[in-house]
Amino acid sequence: MSSPIVEVKNLTKRFGDFTAVDGISFEIRRGEILGLLGPNGAGKTTTIQMLLGLITPTAGSIHMFGKDLSTHREEILNQVNFSSSYISMPYALTVEENLKVVARLYGLSEVPRRIDEVVKQLEMEEFRSKVTRKLSSGQMTRLTLAKAILTNPKVLFLDEPTASLDPDIAHKIRDLLKEVRRSAGLSVLYTSHNMKEMEAMSDRIIFLQRGKVVAQGTAQEIMSRFGQRDLEEVFLKLAREG
Ligand SMILES: Nc1ncnc2c1ncn2[C@@H]1O[C@H](COP(=O)(O)OP(=O)(O)O)[C@@H](O)[C@H]1O
Ligand SMILES: [Mg+2]
Helix, strand or coil, X not given: XXXXXXXXXXXXXXXXXXXXXXXXXXEECCCCEEEEECCCCCCHHHHHHHHCCCCCCCEEEEEECCEECCCCHHHHHCCEEEEECCCCCCCCCEHHHHHHHHHHHCCCCCHHHHHXXXXXXXXXXXXXXXXXXXXCHHHHHHHHHHHHHCCCCCEEEEECCCCCCCHHHHHHHHHHHHHHHHHHCCEEEEEECCHHHHHHHCCEEEEEECCEEEEEECXXXXXXXXXXXXHHHHHHHHHHHC
16 A cells, blocks of 8 residues: 555644644545545534644644645645635636636646546536526636636545535436546545535545544445444444434
């Protein structure tokens, strides 16, 4: 097994005397889709914000590509991208114009070719000239994903990428993400509180509760360790036992 792309050790974030993330450790391997699962308030977004260097950890370390994020920030973040279904963007622009803005911000070369590639990969042909404001929620999710992969990142952090989607479209997005992962060898960390989705989509799952890792492994491993038939039941069992 190759060395991990992302290595997190004893990561902790306190806001005043409240501990949002409490000494968590995990790694993300090359080409892996890792799911960060947990109820609202578990510490998922706080974890992603630390991985993106947006907030400073209270304790612990983050290494990516073998380097320390606190000392190699720019070099690391150049190879990383992020998407959230809650991010806003210039809604008056068309889909294609939005992608051009991102391409320019990152100084990409061969912009038209790269935009064509991503539009094809995420099956956005029929709405590439549509004004962003008029997109359906599934189309909007595809655009946010397209913006995130346009820059050819090696690691993608997705905070609730399927949050506002109906189940049908969420399934489609999952397939597209798996396809991107396959073709680009990308590593993905994504968060969700939807256990069915996690089960279907992740190679491995980190189960967070009140800032702590309460279980990790493949969905199968977690279910058999807790003697349950699905993740929902594992979750209920953990909640009952506090
Ligand atoms: N800037 C902040 N100041 C104080 N508390 C915060 C701040 N950001 C997050 N929290 C708290 O930390 C906990 C974890 O939040 P978050 O990481 O957003 O959880 P999740 O994404 O899993 O729903 C929550 O109780 C939240 O209220
Ligand atoms: Mg969150």
